Amino acid sequence: MPQHPLLVEITERIRQRSATPRDRYLQHVAAAQQRGTARGRVSCTNLAHAFAASPTDDKAALRGPAWPNLAIVSAYNDMLSAHQPYEHFPVLIKDAARKAGAVAQFAGGVPAMCDGVTQGQTGMELSLFSRDVIAMATAVALSHNVFDGALMLGICDKIVPGLLIGALQFGHLPVVFVPGGPMTSGISNAEKAKVRQLHAQGKLDREALLESEMKSYHGPGTCTFYGTANSNQMLMEIMGLHLPGSAFVNPYTPLRDALTRAAATRAAQITTFGERYTPIAEMIDERAIVNGIVGLLATGGSTNHTIHLIAIARAAGILIDWGDFDRLSAVVPLLARIYPNGGADVNHFHAAGGMGLLIRELLDAGLLHEDVRTVAGDGLRRYTQEPYLDGERLIWRDAPARSLDADVLRGHAAPFSADGGLRLLTGNLGRAVIKVSAVKPEHRRVEAAAIVFDGQDQMLDAFKRGELHRDFVAVIRYQGPRANGMPELHKLTPALGSLQDEGFHVALVTDGRMSGASGKVPAAIHVTPECLSDGPLARVRSGDLIRLDAEAGTLEARVDAGEWQQRRIEHPSLDDNGWGVGRELFANARNFASGAEQGAISFNAAMGMPIGVPT
Incomplete structure (x- = not known):
C-alpha cells in the first residue's frame, strides 16, 4: 500500500x-x-x-x-x-x-x-x-x-x-x-465510573467507593x-x-x-x-x-x-x-x-x-x-x-485476519471515526490540546461564563457547596510545570461528568494535565504558555465568556481586545507549592522547565539547543 x-x-x-x-x-x-x-x-x-x-x-x-x-x-x-x-x-x-x-x-x-x-x-x-x-x-x-x-x-x-x-x-x-x-480484568469500567460519580454526588460513602476500587485494581x-x-x-x-x-x-x-x-x-x-x-x-x-x-x-x-x-x-x-x-x-x-x-x-x-x-x-x-x-x-x-x-x-x-470484537477494535475501512480525535486549540488563551475521541459531538462546543479557580480543590469545594449547577467553563490556573509540576487533575472528572449528565454545558480549561483521564467532558489542557510564565490564561476573570470549539480548533476569551490587553497579570502566592513531600528538592526542575509543547523538560536532553526554544 x-x-x-x-x-x-x-x-x-x-x-x-x-x-x-x-x-x-x-x-x-x-x-x-x-x-x-x-x-x-x-x-x-x-x-x-x-x-x-x-x-x-x-x-x-x-x-x-x-x-x-x-x-x-x-x-x-x-x-x-x-x-x-x-x-x-x-x-x-x-x-x-x-x-x-x-x-x-x-x-x-x-x-x-x-x-x-x-x-x-x-x-x-x-x-x-x-x-x-x-x-x-x-x-x-x-x-x-x-x-x-x-x-x-x-x-x-x-x-x-x-x-x-x-x-x-x-x-x-x-x-x-x-x-x-x-x-x-476486574469489574466493568462503566460500573467503576458510575460508583465514582455517585460518591462525588454524596450518594455513596467512602467504604462503598473503596470496595469498588479494590475490585477494579485487584x-x-x-x-x-x-x-x-x-x-x-x-x-x-x-x-x-x-x-x-x-x-x-x-x-x-x-x-x-x-x-x-x-x-x-x-x-x-x-x-x-x-x-x-x-x-x-x-x-x-x-x-x-x-x-x-x-x-x-x-x-x-x-x-x-x-x-x-x-x-x-x-x-x-x-x-x-x-x-x-x-x-x-x-x-x-x-x-x-x-x-x-x-x-x-x-x-x-x-x-x-x-x-x-x-x-x-x-x-x-x-x-x-x-x-x-x-x-x-x-x-x-x-x-x-x-x-x-x-x-x-x-x-x-x-494476528487475526479481522477483529474478533468490532465494538473494541476495527479495521481501517470501517473505523469508529475518520480522525484520531486529538486536536490543537488556538486563540487568545494560547495553545492547548483536547482529546475528543470520547466526547460526544454535541458537547464539543461550549460557550459559557468562566469560573476561575487556582487549584482543583477550590473547584471541588464549590461543587460540594452546590454552586456549580449551571453552564460554565472551569478555568483551573497555575497548574503548569513551573507553577507546581503540572499535576494531573483526574479527580475533577466525576464532578464534571455528573454535571454534564444533569444537562449542563460544562468544560475545563487548564494549564495542567488530565492524561488518560481525559474522557467525556471537553477539556482544553496543557494550555501554553502557562500562567506563571505570564500566559494569557492568567488574564481570565470569573464571568468572562469563554468559547471552546473543538471542531473549529479555537479557544478564546470573548473579551474586548482593548480591555484584554490592558488587564494586568497578578500571580497568586505559590509559596506553598515549594515544600512538603519532597517538593523542596524539585525547585530547579520547576524553575527551568520548558513549556508543555516543548516537552516540559527540566534539562537539555541532547537537543543541541537551549530548553524552551520554539520549534
Whole structure:
C-alpha cells in the first residue's frame, strides 16, 4: 500500500526542521561507536570492580572480549501493581543471556511512583518531573560504560518515557524494552465510573467507593484502562522497541516468562557481537516518532504523550510539536475504543486482535512507516504477528485476519471515526490540546461564563457547596510545570461528568494535565504558555465568556481586545507549592522547565539547543 501523502509530508517536514540537532546527536553516537567495545576501554581496576561480585563463570566471560554484557535497568518496586512482576525478571534474563552467549548484570534501579496512589494528592506534583529523574537515573546506571546493550524494565506513566530518554543518551547501545503486562480484568469500567460519580454526588460513602476500587485494581499488572501506562506499551511496540505482540500479555503466565527470556536473547543478538547490530539511535528516528504519533491517534491514547513524545523526540535530536499531532489526527482513523474512550479494557483489546491487527491495518492503509529498524530486525511488518507457545517453544503467527470484537477494535475501512480525535486549540488563551475521541459531538462546543479557580480543590469545594449547577467553563490556573509540576487533575472528572449528565454545558480549561483521564467532558489542557510564565490564561476573570470549539480548533476569551490587553497579570502566592513531600528538592526542575509543547523538560536532553526554544 502506498504511504499516505500527508504521512510522507509531515515526516519530511520534521526531518528538515530537525536537521541540525539530529545531526549533532548522531555525531555523538558515531563517536561512541568508534571507540569500540566498552570493556576494552576501561582499566583493569575499573573492570575488576565491574564484576567483583559476579559468579565465577560470568567473571571468566567478562574478562575476555568475546561475550556481550547486557545492562538491566529496572523500575521494580512491589507497591506498583504494574512493576511488582519485575521482581523475578532479572533471574529469567540472566539465565537466558547465558544460554545466548552473553552476561546480564543488574546495572541500576530507577524510581517509580504510582500516579494512581498520588492522584489528587500533593505527591502528584512530583510526577511529571519524576520522568526526568528516571532519565538521569538511567544515565547513571549506564554510565559505568561496561555494557554492550541494555534491557529496560518499566511500564507506567513517566517511567517508560524516562527510561527511553535516558537510553537515548547512549544511542550506540541496542536497547530492548521488556513489558510486564496488564492485570486480569476486574469489574466493568462503566460500573467503576458510575460508583465514582455517585460518591462525588454524596450518594455513596467512602467504604462503598473503596470496595469498588479494590475490585477494579485487584492484582499484579498494569491497570487495565487505557491511560498513560498502557499507551506507553502501545508506543514501545509500534516504535519497534518491544518484541512483537508482547505488550499486553498478562504477568505470571508461561507466555509472559517466555517473552522475557526471548527479550534477553534478542538483546544479545543485536549487540556488536552479533550479526544484526541495531543501536537505539537508528531505531528512534523521524519515522519511528511519526509511527508513535499515529499509534496514539489510532487508539485514542493518553494526552500525556503530547508532552512525552516531544521530550523523547528531542532526546534524539528530533523536533516535533502539537501541529504535527493535529495534522496527522485529520487523516488517522480511530480504530480502537478502550476505556475511557469505550467500555472495554486492554485485555479485551488484546483478545480482539490487539497490536498485531492494529499495526497491520495501519500499514495497509499507508499510515505507518514500514521500513524502520526494530529490535525484531525485520521492519514493522513483523509486528503484525502475535506470540504463542507451542508446548514450551515460543513462536509467532499472524494476528487475526479481522477483529474478533468490532465494538473494541476495527479495521481501517470501517473505523469508529475518520480522525484520531486529538486536536490543537488556538486563540487568545494560547495553545492547548483536547482529546475528543470520547466526547460526544454535541458537547464539543461550549460557550459559557468562566469560573476561575487556582487549584482543583477550590473547584471541588464549590461543587460540594452546590454552586456549580449551571453552564460554565472551569478555568483551573497555575497548574503548569513551573507553577507546581503540572499535576494531573483526574479527580475533577466525576464532578464534571455528573454535571454534564444533569444537562449542563460544562468544560475545563487548564494549564495542567488530565492524561488518560481525559474522557467525556471537553477539556482544553496543557494550555501554553502557562500562567506563571505570564500566559494569557492568567488574564481570565470569573464571568468572562469563554468559547471552546473543538471542531473549529479555537479557544478564546470573548473579551474586548482593548480591555484584554490592558488587564494586568497578578500571580497568586505559590509559596506553598515549594515544600512538603519532597517538593523542596524539585525547585530547579520547576524553575527551568520548558513549556508543555516543548516537552516540559527540566534539562537539555541532547537537543543541541537551549530548553524552551520554539520549534
